[in-house]
Amino acid sequence: MEPLAWEAILTAGTFFVLGATSPGPSLMVVLRNTLIGGRKQGVACALGHGLGFGLYAGSAVFGLIVLLEQAPDVFLALQVIGVGLLVWYGWKMWNASLGEDASEDLFDGDSSQRQGFTEGFAIAFFNPKIALFLVAVLAQVLEPGMGMSTKLAIGGLGMFIDALWYVIVAMLLTGTRAIDLLRIHGGLVYRATAIALWVFALSVTYSLL
Numbered sequence: 001m002e003p004l005a006w007e008a009i010l011t012a013g014t015f016f017v018l019g020a021t022s023p024g025p026s027l028m029v030v031l032r033n034t035l036i037g038g039r040k041q042g043v044a045c046a047l048g049h050g051l052g053f054g055l056y057a058g059s060a061v062f063g064l065i066v067l068l069e070q071a072p073d074v075f076l077a078l079q080v081i082g083v084g085l086l087v088w089y090g091w092k093m094w095n096a097s098l099g100e101d102a103s104e105d106l107f108d109g110d111s112s113q114r115q116g117f118t119e120g121f122a123i124a125f126f127n128p129k130i131a132l133f134l135v136a137v138l139a140q141v142l143e144p145g146m147g148m149s150t151k152l153a154i155g156g157l158g159m160f161i162d163a164l165w166y167v168i169v170a171m172l173l174t175g176t177r178a179i180d181l182l183r184i185h186g187g188l189v190y191r192a193t194a195i196a197l198w199v200f201a202l203s204v205t206y207s208l209l
Contacts, residue, residue, distance in 0.1 A: 029120065032168050040116075046170050079208065141154075
């Protein structure tokens with residue numbers, strides 16, 4: 001069994017955490033489902049979101065590795081584009097407000113655990129911003145020759161972190177001051193994420209020179 005590329009896994013995990021904990025439409029959907037259907041529906045929504053995110057993460061990892069190994073020039077161009085996307089995402093995060101798209105609902109009608117799961121999956125899987133974010137980040141951490149275990153670890157870690165965060169939101173934070181504080185200080189979370197993305201983009205640019 002080939003050794004795990006821990007540096008790539010930990011770097012990807014860091015940005016998975018930053019992406020998951022940044023307040024936005026996904027958080028609002030999980031909160032909505034928890035409030036109208038209880039914690040079970042909130043957890044179902046969280047698990048659906050984690051699955052949608054994980055499918056994106058796994059697809060990005062395996063697709064980018066193929067490019068890296070079979071078309072290195074294309075992958076290099078993608079890395080350069082990825083740096084630009086990281087800078088752009090940082091700018092968007094820096095200027096974002098928690099209210100953006102917060103009221104977005106994908107379905108109407110009576111709620112159920114199945115609908116909670118469907119809403120969570122849909123808000124993740126049908127959000128092209130998540131796909132672009134994953135490509136921008138993962139294009140900078142993947143390396144040629146990465147083994148299957150590392151690929152699976154990165155994809156699985158993305159799913160685990162995303163689902164875990166929203167399960168915590170549904171189980172522990174709803175109905176407490178923690179959610180209010182998250183809403184109030186959401187701008188700080190956004191700006192911290194923006195700075196991390198810019199620093200990462202700068203380090204990647206330096207490595208490409």
